[in-house]
Structures are given as C-alpha cells and as structure tokens.
Amino acid sequence: MRTDTPQPIRLADYRPFPFAIETTRLVFDLSPSATRVRAELAIRRTGDGDAPLVLNGERLKLLSVTIDGQALSANQYAVDAEHLTVPETPDQFVLTTEVEIDPLANKALTGLYMSGGRFCTQCEAEGFRTITYFPDRPDVLSRYSVRIEADGGLPHLLSNGNLVDQGSLDGARHFAEWVDPFPKPSYLFALVAGDLDVVTDSFVTMSGREVALKIFVDPGQASRATYALDSLKRAMKWDEEAFGREYDLDLFMIVAVRDFNFGAMENKGLNIFNSSLLLADPETATDADFERIEAVVAHEYFHNWTGNRITCRDWFQLCLKEGFTVFRDQSFSADMRGAVVQRIKDVRALRARQFAEDAGPLAHPVRPSSYLKIDNFYTATIYEKGSEIIRMLKTILGAEAFRKGCDLYFERHDGEATTVEAFIACFTETSGQDLSDFFAWYEQAGTPAVTLTSDYDAQASVLTLNLRQSTAPTPGQPTKRPLPIPVAIGLLSQGGESLRDTEVVLLDKDAMTVRWEGVAQPPVLSALRGFSAPVNLTTDARPSDRYVLFSADPDLFNRWEAGQTLARDLILARAAGAPDEVGEERYAEALGQALVDEAAEPAFKALLLSLPSEPDLTLLSEEPADPLALHEARDALRIRIAIHLGDLLRRLHGEMQSSGEFSPSAEAAGRRALRNACADMLSADPHDENLTRLVGHYEASRNMTDMIGGLYPLVCIGGEAREKALSAFYDTWAAEPLVLDKWFSIQSRDPNPDVLDRVVALTRHPAFEPTNPNRLRALVSAFASFNPARFHDPSGAGYRFLADQILTVDKFNPMTAARLVEPLGAWRRYKSDLGALMRQELERIAVHPDLSKNVLELVTKSLT
Ligand code: B3K
Numbered sequence: 001m002r003t004d005t006p007q008p009i010r011l012a013d014y015r016p017f018p019f020a021i022e023t024t025r026l027v028f029d030l031s032p033s034a035t036r037v038r039a040e041l042a043i044r045r046t047g048d049g050d051a052p053l054v055l056n057g058e059r060l061k062l063l064s065v066t067i068d069g070q071a072l073s074a075n076q077y078a079v080d081a082e083h084l085t086v087p088e089t090p091d092q093f094v095l096t097t098e099v100e101i102d103p104l105a106n107k108a109l110t111g112l113y114m115s116g117g118r119f120c121t122q123c124e125a126e127g128f129r130t131i132t133y134f135p136d137r138p139d140v141l142s143r144y145s146v147r148i149e150a151d152g153g154l155p156h157l158l159s160n161g162n163l164v165d166q167g168s169l170d171g172a173r174h175f176a177e178w179v180d181p182f183p184k185p186s187y188l189f190a191l192v193a194g195d196l197d198v199v200t201d202s203f204v205t206m207s208g209r210e211v212a213l214k215i216f217v218d219p220g221q222a223s224r225a226t227y228a229l230d231s232l233k234r235a236m237k238w239d240e241e242a243f244g245r246e247y248d249l250d251l252f253m254i255v256a257v258r259d260f261n262f263g264a265m266e267n268k269g270l271n272i273f274n275s276s277l278l279l280a281d282p283e284t285a286t287d288a289d290f291e292r293i294e295a296v297v298a299h300e301y302f303h304n305w306t307g308n309r310i311t312c313r314d315w316f317q318l319c320l321k322e323g324f325t326v327f328r329d330q331s332f333s334a335d336m337r338g339a340v341v342q343r344i345k346d347v348r349a350l351r352a353r354q355f356a357e358d359a360g361p362l363a364h365p366v367r368p369s370s371y372l373k374i375d376n377f378y379t380a381t382i383y384e385k386g387s388e389i390i391r392m393l394k395t396i397l398g399a400e401a402f403r404k405g406c407d408l409y410f411e412r413h414d415g416e417a418t419t420v421e422a423f424i425a426c427f428t429e430t431s432g433q434d435l436s437d438f439f440a441w442y443e444q445a446g447t448p449a450v451t452l453t454s455d456y457d458a459q460a461s462v463l464t465l466n467l468r469q470s471t472a473p474t475p476g477q478p479t480k481r482p483l484p485i486p487v488a489i490g491l492l493s494q495g496g497e498s499l500r501d502t503e504v505v506l507l508d509k510d511a512m513t514v515r516w517e518g519v520a521q522p523p524v525l526s527a528l529r530g531f532s533a534p535v536n537l538t539t540d541a542r543p544s545d546r547y548v549l550f551s552a553d554p555d556l557f558n559r560w561e562a563g564q565t566l567a568r569d570l571i572l573a574r575a576a577g578a579p580d581e582v583g584e585e586r587y588a589e590a591l592g593q594a595l596v597d598e599a600a601e602p603a604f605k606a607l608l609l610s611l612p613s614e615p616d617l618t619l620l621s622e623e624p625a626d627p628l629a630l631h632e633a634r635d636a637l638r639i640r641i642a643i644h645l646g647d648l649l650r651r652l653h654g655e656m657q658s659s660g661e662f663s664p665s666a667e668a669a670g671r672r673a674l675r676n677a678c679a680d681m682l683s684a685d686p687h688d689e690n691l692t693r694l695v696g697h698y699e700a701s702r703n704m705t706d707m708i709g710g711l712y713p714l715v716c717i718g719g720e721a722r723e724k725a726l727s728a729f730y731d732t733w734a735a736e737p738l739v740l741d742k743w744f745s746i747q748s749r750d751p752n753p754d755v756l757d758r759v760v761a762l763t764r765h766p767a768f769e770p771t772n773p774n775r776l777r778a779l780v781s782a783f784a785s786f787n788p789a790r791f792h793d794p795s796g797a798g799y800r801f802l803a804d805q806i807l808t809v810d811k812f813n814p815m816t817a818a819r820l821v822e823p824l825g826a827w828r829r830y831k832s833d834l835g836a837l838m839r840q841e842l843e844r845i846a847v848h849p850d851l852s853k854n855v856l857e858l859v860t861k862s863l864t
C-alpha cells in the first residue's frame, strides 16, 4: 500500500501564477541516457506581494541554477521531488537552470523519450516538468526559442514554429534553432530528433499565404503518409470555410512515432502522431484506419485554434478545447463521409464508451471539479459528451447564431487561456438567449433518462406528448436538476408517410406536456431524431411502430435506431429466458427488406446489419448482466438472420465485391463494409458452402479491409480454418508492426471458449511488447473490453489476467496502466458472483506497494 495520501487538486483553489514568463529559451544537448537541458526564463512578477517562485520539476537532475547570471547558493533555493522553489526573487530577472535527464530509460512515454532510436516528446498534460523546471500549467504562456544539438546520425532536429538557423558543430554534431512567434503553454512544446523520411506539400490559405506541409515518418514509409497529407489539406480548407479559421505559421509538420500513449498530439506547428493514426496504404490499413486517420489529422489540426491560439486556463477546462474540437472533427467527417453514417458511428461510440462511464463509478461532469491525476480525465465524457454539448448548443441556437458565437469567441479570446464560462458567454451575447440553465450540462454527471408517452385524440385531431426527465445519482452528486434537453420529434402515419416534419421540443423541466393540433391520423412518433441529445430515451412505442420507423423513417438515424431497438429487445428477452421466436423471424424479414432498398447506401446497410454489441447490451440490461447469456442470445439472433437471409447475404456478398483498383473513398469503403458485414453474419451459420465462401473471401483479399473482413469470421468459426488463416496472416505480416497489432487484436476478440488461454499464451509471444501501448492495447484492452463473454469467465481468470497486466505495466507506464482499469471498475453492473470476483482483483491492486497515483485514483474510485 502507498504510505502517502495524494491530495486532490480542486477547481475552487485556482489562483493565477504570480509571475509571467515572457520568453523561454531552451538549449538541448541530446544524448540517449544523459541529455542536458538549459532553460533561460525571462520572468516578471505580476502578482501582488512577495510570493516565492515555485516551478514544477520531476525526475530532473539539477546541475545549476542562476538568477541574472549569479549562481544561487544552497540556501537561496530548495528542491524536492516535484518542485524547485526560490523564496526571494527580484521583480524582473532571468532564471537559468541546467538539468540532466535520461530519455532512454523513460518508458512512461511522457516528457522526452526515445522511440525506435528517435527522440520525441509528449508534454500534455504534465510532461514538460520532466524536461525542465517550469510553471507547467496551461495558463502560463511564453514565447519559445529552442536550440537542439545532436549527433549527425539524427539528421532531422525539429521543434515548434519556424526554423531560423541550422548547421554543423565540431566533430560529428550539428544543431538547429527554432523560434515560435506565438506565446504558448508548456504542454504544447515539442521536440523530435531522428532519422526520418519526409513527405512535403504546400497549402495556400484563404488570404493567399503559402504554408509548407511536412510529414516525417520512419525511413521507407513515405508512401504511407499520402493519405494523411491529403486529409490535412482538406481539413485546412474546411476550417476556413466552416469556421473562418486560417493557419498562422509558414510551416506545419507532423511526425509519426510507434511508441505513443494515445492517438496524437496537437503541439504548435509540430503535431506528433501515433503511427497507427497516420500511416496507411490499402495493403496494410483498413477503411476504419483511413477514416480514423482523416478524423484525427483534422482533429489535431483544428486544435490550432481550439486549444492552441485559445487554450485552457486550467485542466478543469479541458472540454473547452477537447469537446469543441471533437465537435469540429465530427462535423468535418460528416461533410467528408456522409452525415447519417457519421452520426450513427459517433453515437455508437458515445454509448459504448461515454454512457458506460456515466453509469459507473468513474462518472464525472464534463467539467470536473477535482482530480488526483489529470491524465485520468482524458475521458469519453470530456471528449464525446463535451462534443454533444456543443452539438446541442448549435441545435438550440440555430446554425447562424452558433457561428456568430464562435466568431466572437475566436476574436475575443485569441491569445488567452480561458474558461468554459467565457466560451458560453459569447453565445449568450450573440444570440441574446439566457444560457444559464444550459451550463448545468457541464456540471452535472450522468446520462439523463427521458421518457416520452403520447395520447392521441382522434376526434379533436390532437396529439399530446408527455415528456419527463430524470438523472440517477452519480458519485458525489446525489441529487440532480433538470437539464435543457432538445428532443427532435417528427410524425409518420401508420403506413410510413411523413405526417409532420421534425420539430425540436426543449424539455427543460422534470416533466412537460406538449399539444400538437391538426394531427389527422393516429401517428407513429419518431423521437430524438438524429440523436438530438445524449440521453437514454424510453417511449411507449409498440414493436409495430418500430417496424414502421425501421422501414420508412425519413430520419435515417432513427431508421437505424428502430432496428437496433428491435434487435436489442429480442436479445434481452432471450437472455432473460423468454425468447420471442416469432419476433426474431419478423425482425430478420424486415432486415432483409431494408437490405434490398435500392435507395439506401451500402455503408448505411452495413450499419443496419450490425447488431447491438455485447458491451452495449450489458449496459442496457435491466438486471445485473450475465455476459455469457447475452453473448449466446445475440448469437442466436445472428444464426436466425444468417439462415433466414442466407441467400440474400450471399448475393450481396458477391455483388459488393469490387475487382477494380482500390479507392479509399467513402463510397467504396461503404461497399466493402457491407460485404464484410455479410461475411460476418454468414459465419454464424458455418455450413460448407458458407465456410468455402469465407475462406475464399480471406484468401482472395487484396486489401487489409477485405483481409480482416475475411479473417475475423474464420476466427469465430474456429478450428482448422482459424489456425490456417492466422498462421498465413502472421507469416505475411510479421515485419509490419501496425498489421501485427491487428493480428493480436483479432485473436483477443475470438469468441471461442479457449480464448483466455490463447491470450495468455500470446503475452509470451516474442512479438508481444508490453512497453508498446499499441501492442498492449491490441491484446489486453481488446480482450477485456470487446470480449465480455470470455473476459467474464466465471472462474475469475480473465479478471486476474487483467489485474496482473495492470500491475506489470504500472511499474513503467502509469498512464497506460490506468487506462486498463475501467473494465474491472464496472463490477456493480454484473451478476453478484462475477462482481465479487472483479472487486477482489481491484482490492488486490489497491494494496499493492508503490502504485502510481494514476492507477490508485481509478481503483479507489472504482471500489468506493
Ligand atoms: N490533446 C491530446 C491528448 C493528450 C492526452 C494526454 N494524456 C490529443 C488530442 O486530444 O487531440
């Protein structure tokens, strides 16, 4: 057990830093195990009184400290494990420190570390303090100039801003000098040094400035960067058109690295990406990879305004940059790939990750009020629910007023570190609407439950809608207030004709009643169209109403939703021991009708064909969940569909095959998605004809999307087909790390009963590297999060496996270890015998000596 009790940081305790750091000069002398960093900070006292200067600094070996060139004597400063304190300083001075650090030994992948022989940095949120002593907080903006000195074997020396000088030094060393004209917080600092290939292009901004674009990748990987480069140019153009935002430097660089704790990082002018979110070609990347690359390249680029030019005053305001930037990247993807399909995918992700978080022990508001480790708050709530709040703001205000509010925000707060209040104030001002109630969306955790019932008076042609809302208590918030919830509602006739267009009803009380006159026939309600608010909706709709929506709702999101709800109810009924076989047949029949609709796009049909996922079903079951029963019930519906629609699925599988050249376009990807969804469904009925077809699909595949689309069904079928396919895949791709990640991940999602033994055996595979977060997540997180029937093995072996992994990884990478805790944290949601075993593992972790603050915070919250 840890002997110290870490103290939480609280929003209410925010105080401005009492000094300004006007300029920051950094000199790096790079060496893998002993890098020297000299920092010259031009400091001016801005606060009252005589506050001491307290700088953050961790794991630094301090070599010297001077003020205005005078070395400080030992009694003029103090150093502890986390700070350098100078009790007395002049009002204006230059503080120079020199420290030594060890990037090679840094496996936490935060601060300055090495990946594949290259130096790189990750500073958000608090990594800069492991590079040098500094006020490492987002509200201290400074102008940086950086000098990097290194061996000639590291030809590219990169940092933020513009390159102003470079040249050789004595011996085999060289240097580069960078100046970033824009003041920035320390978390946006970046440095990369290494042997890299570069792909170059340019972009002319709306005011006619030419910006050089450069993407740096591992030698030999340049051709895999072209899709990211194309995505970047489209994102730059889109941000000009949709938000009036123009890029500000003359150079924009992206670097891909293999060892990275998460997706990517928006450092000013020098984004650093996990290579899995940058490198793609048809042979090695799936359509889902292409789609993610496009979205994440855009996301990091959009941060240049929402995050960099305007940043957060403190980390409690994280959603100010993340929620808004997710909203911007989702809007971009909708324009690139089709609004409906994008919305369905976004909502699926929201429900799977954020609704699960909101329903468990780690539920927190979009703007939290306290934390132990800010790393733990890069959550689906801050990101995805943060984006939903912005989406609702746009729905409530209308597109024009929303844009005006954004324009004001960009103009008023440019160059500042600001707050969510300041952001909302811009919309209040430009729209004239009082948004004080709306602010509760940021402060209140939990997913609201909305119920909608209706009464139809045929004689009066009046429809009465009764809406209610409630939010269950969440940790630290026992009582909840009503939120303003925009509920978009339209009406259809029983025959599927549109009776009334979408209207947004703002439910802003616990309960309200709305009367709609002139409704000439008994309507079918299509509610929460486009998923107009992040809530759980319950209605009194009958299955027959849902079938009307499933076949005819002009709101395609709700058409998809109706199908999901029908399937969900059938699966939950069977899992509860009350199968509705007639209902299952009827569903399969209706699904078949939807799949032959000529007007619908293949990408949409692929989504219709995907049943609710097992983790989603767990969340939706009213009783404590039995993952195995849910898995079997879901499988039963899959088998019924595969049999009932066998001919149609085989026909579509054939028709969707493309023989031409690969295109990453949304349209071509949609056809591949539908073909793969058919293959997946057919694997539920693995008779010889289907098996031959699936083996043929796999063996004939010429791109990674088709290959994975063929491999996973074979893994599900198991036996010889699985072994043969997996070993062929390994032999082909053993030298390609990103593809090998897929090989690990697909095996962790194997639904066969022996999978845990296989996963444990894979941790001993020579290619399993726990220090690489991609590889670790591919095997361990994918198993714990996406294979619930096997992770929740009644013996508790799955839980023990995960807990062992958490303890192992926590020793060197606390941030990534903490991300593995969540599947155990949901113990209350499961049958009591399973829940008890999950809790037992959390308790085992909690008493472990030297646990990191990251893991400690999540485990403690999960047990409370
Ligand atoms: N801002 C980074 C996330 C940093 C996570 C630090 N633990 C990437 C992004 O959201 O764009």
Ligand code: ZN
Residues within 6 Å of the ligand: 299, 303, 321, 322, 325
């Ligand atoms: Zn972001």
